[in-house]
Amino acid sequence: MNKSVNINNANSFFTSREMVEMLNRCLDSLRKVPLPISSSTMNSNNNIIRNSDNNNSNNSKITRRRRRSTTATSTINPTLESMRLLDLFRDTSILLNDKDLRPNQKTYSMCMNVLSLYPKSFTACDDVLSLYKRCRKESAATLDLQFYNVCLHTLAKFGTYHPERAPVLVEQIFQDMTTSTSTSMTTTNNHLSPNTACFISLLHVWANTITSTTTISNNHNNNNINNNATTTTTSKVDTSNRPLAADRAEVILMQMISSYPHLVDVICFNICIDAWGKQGFPERAEKLLWRLIQNSNGNENSTNNHTNDDKHILRPNAISFNSAINAWAKSCGVGRRRASNNRQRCDPQKAAERAGILLEQMKLHGCEPTSETFATVMEAYSNTGLDPGVKVQFFLDELETMYLEGAISLPPPKVCYLMAIRAWGGLSGAEKAELLLRRMEEFSSLHDGGHSRLKPCVIIYNAVISAWSQSKDATAPDRAWALFCQMRRGGISGKNNVAPNAISLNALLSTFCNHDRVEEAHELLEKSKRHVRPDSKSYLIILRGYARSSDSDAAENAHNLLKELENISSHGESTREIKLTVNMYSQLLVAWGNSSRNDAAFRAEEIFWQMIRQEDVSVLPDTATFNCVLRAFSKSFEGGAAERAEAFLRRVQQEHDKEIFVDPISHLHLIYAWAHSRRKNAPLRAQWHLEEAKKLCCSGNNSNWKLTRAHFNGVILAWSKSNDRDASMHIRRLENEMDSSMVDI
Known part of the structure; x- marks a missing residue:
């Protein structure tokens, strides 16, 4: 009889374990469900996770009813379904008093993997924390390093959207993992030694808090320049008044080097270098790169390495150099010129020079530059505004040579040609910009295998037309019009889909207007309406x-x-x-x-x-x-x-008076109006408006209000046209006052 009971218990034990494994497989399948879920649904549904911490079965029933009512009007929600399954097994195990039916740490890890797919949820951090606490409460003695890694990795993903909460939770859980804790089941202390993945999550969560704008298509290697503007997703995170996240990441790295040197990986350095770049401190990024290089030299010369395996030697890779180069290139970019407390102000010329030097150092240290490397350096030189065409063209030529010699497997991406074309788009570089367009088309036909990787797109054509709009060449309007017509015919080869858009039209109109051919521009605007819809611009x-x-x-x-x-x-x-x-x-x-x-x-x-x-x-x-x-x-x-x-x-x-303000420029025009009037009282009226302009500048109402030499010259003109015998005396007085206190604008 006892033997029969044992067999039945064994069968029950096997069935419970098997069901939990089925639950784990279901959660893994939910992780692969597509993500077309609205943020509002996520925010309302994820609140239920924290409601399930109570072991009371009545509360669990209420929670389930709440979930059913929530999902009645929504689409399938993987996070909701995963938590529903988790609660179902948990409640059933309590009801049947079957511990083997209770979700294990693998189940909780699977559920966290599902939650990691929805970082924008308002309750994302709290939901993961709830799962962590529940699992820790139920099986603290058996938690392994893999569970903690999943938990830390999930919260690290939330850093971008929850910059205030995610880093705190990651550090808290890391502390729980590495600190000795006693449990009710044993009198011994239980703690785990972290691995490299744990530290990577620690670093990542701080680096992610810096990111306020994530660009999906703006990747030099992706070659995603197409007929439309690149697509971006933006999450606005105000980091202006927050302590430097990059600084905290570097502190963690230094502690890692001090206490766990055998776990330090180049990835850890790369995260911190990139973090300083995103924070806007290129010098700190480069300093950390040199620290990595010094460590690599020390490791190679040391006889006390932790391992003789070459792959474990700490040395910089292409990502290390690319991150530092990118830090300099972005430090003076157009999108980075906003005033910020947590951003270093860099001279564009210095930034370009440092990027170029790092490119050479990259070659010296055995790291092969990539297309992204060259594109970033080209961007840095393009930001200088000092006619950078020659320098940017030099890097493009080098990149093409690398491809032809087999050093890189793919031809230069379109963004590199775009950088070079824009660099030539000055007063005298339009001809060379158009030559690059022809060269791009030729290079594509010979080396691109008929693919679209190098075929000039609308953005490339628009850049060349814009280059002609800045040119002083008398033939610029006609050259721009020829390119516009080529776009309508399918490009130079006649096979590309490069139909002109409003940007193309506006660049063409600017070219004609800049050469005082406005009437022709007006006619082109009317004619082009059949092909391109004009806009307000x-x-x-x-x-x-x-x-x-x-x-x-x-x-x-x-x-x-x-x-x-x-x-x-x-x-x-x-x-x-x-x-x-x-x-x-x-x-x-x-x-x-x-x-x-x-x-x-x-x-x-x-x-x-x-x-x-x-x-x-x-x-x-x-x-x-x-x-x-x-x-x-x-x-x-x-x-x-x-x-x-x-x-x-x-x-x-x-x-x-509430909508329109009189400023010093207003009085400047009045000064010249009186100076041209030849009225007898014109000098006195002009002088009166000069004094009014002085009062406005001294009032402090607007820091941009400045008194200029033009104000004084207008009054001097009024006196010079008058017949007053004391006019010369007044003119000398005004000239002395102007020379002593005014700055020309």
């Missing part, structure tokens, strides 16, 4: 071209174009791409200010009051618009222009 470019044009009819033509846009807007035909803006009206006012017509200034004032009367808040005039009207009066030689300008200023001050 397209019309702004034409209006700006009219504002700079020397044509006598430029102001009238600009006025007609803006009326056309007003009619489209009034009839409800305006689109999301085309909206009237205050900048468009400002360009029209500038055009009238540059016009030689006698009534130009009065037309400008009339347009200003029309803007005031419009209901569209996007075209309400501001201080810049107000100053454009005053500028028109200052350039007018019509009788009474100065008096009319002063009356206009007083009316704006009385009626719109």
Whole structure:
């Protein structure tokens, strides 16, 4: 009889273990489920995890009912399903008093793997912490290093989206793992020695807190430049007032070197180097790289190595150098120029030189530069703004040579050609930029095997057209137009899908306008509507071209174009791409200010009051618009222009003082309006406006308000045109005051 009971117990034991293994396989399958789950569903469902810590079965039933009601209106949620299965086995084991049916640490690890796929959840950290505490409570004596690694790795992924909570939890769990703890089951102390993976999670979680913007497609090796802009996902994390995460990561690395030198891996150094780069401190990143190089030299020369296996020797790799080079390249990039407390200010030229030196050092230390390396160095030189075409071209040539000689397996990515084309896009490099486009097409046909890796895309063509827009060559508009036509025909080869877009059109229009061929640009805008939909910038470019044009009819033509846009807007035909803006009206006012017509200034004032009367808040005039009207009066030689300008200023001050501010530039235009008036009292009125400008600059209301030499020169001009016998004395006084206190802008 006893033997029969034992057999039954054995069968029960086997069945329970088998069911737990089935649970583990189910959780592993949930980890592979696609991720089309809304954040709102995740945030509402993940709150249930912490509700299951109570062993009371009634609470468990309430929790399950809550889960059922939550998922009734949602799609399959892997995190919800995994927790439901976990609770089901846990509650059943309690009900049947079957410990073998209770989820084990592998089950909890599987569940954490599912949670790691949803780092954006508001409760992600708390959910993992709940699982950790539950598993630790149920099986603390048997927890192994693999479980802790899963837990630390999961929380490390959350650093980007939970920068305040994730690092604290990772360090707390690491401390629990390495600290001796007594359990109710045994009187001996139980602790684990960490491995390299544990420290990597510690470093990663701090490095991830620095990342505020994750770019999916902006990878030099991915060759993802296509017809559309690269796709990015952004999670905004304010790190400006937080202690430097990179500093904390380096402290952990130094402690690791001191206490666990045999666990130190190049990956640990790479994480910290990259962290300093993301934090905006390239010098600290490079300093850590040199520390790694010194350690590698010491390891190779030492006879007391921990192992004789060459693969365990600590030495820098390509990622180490690439991270340091990238730190310098990004330190002065356009996207990194925002003021920040936790960012080093770098000189672009110094950054480029350091990136170039590190590239050479990379070769000396036996690390083969990659395409990403060259692309990053090219980016650093492109940021200098000192006509970097020659230098960037040199790196592109070297990269092509490496491919042709077999040093690298893939040809240079498109981003490298894009960097070189943009580097040549100065006043005299458009010809070389276009040659690069031809060379790219030829290189693609010979070495790309018919694939699209090197075929010029829309972004490449747009960059070349933009290069021509900056060129002073008289043929630049025609060259840009030829490229635009080639895009419509499928590129140089006629086989590519490079249909022009609004960016292509705007670059083309800028090229014509920059060469004072505004009328042709206007005609091209109308003709191109069949192929490309223009946007607001397209019309702004034409209006700006009219504002700079020397044509006598430029102001009238600009006025007609803006009326056309007003009619489209009034009839409800305006689109999301085309909206009237205050900048468009400002360009029209500038055009009238540059016009030689006698009534130009009065037309400008009339347009200003029309803007005031419009209901569209996007075209309400501001201080810049107000100053454009005053500028028109200052350039007018019509009788009474100065008096009319002063009356206009007083009316704006009385009626719109809250929206429009009078600044030193406003008084500067009034000074010149009086200087051109030849009125008897013109010098005194000009002097009065100079004093008003001084008061504004001294008021401290705006730190950008500066008094310039132009203010004094305007008053000097007024005195020089007067018949006052003391004019020379006043001119000398003004010149002395200007030389002693003013700085030219």
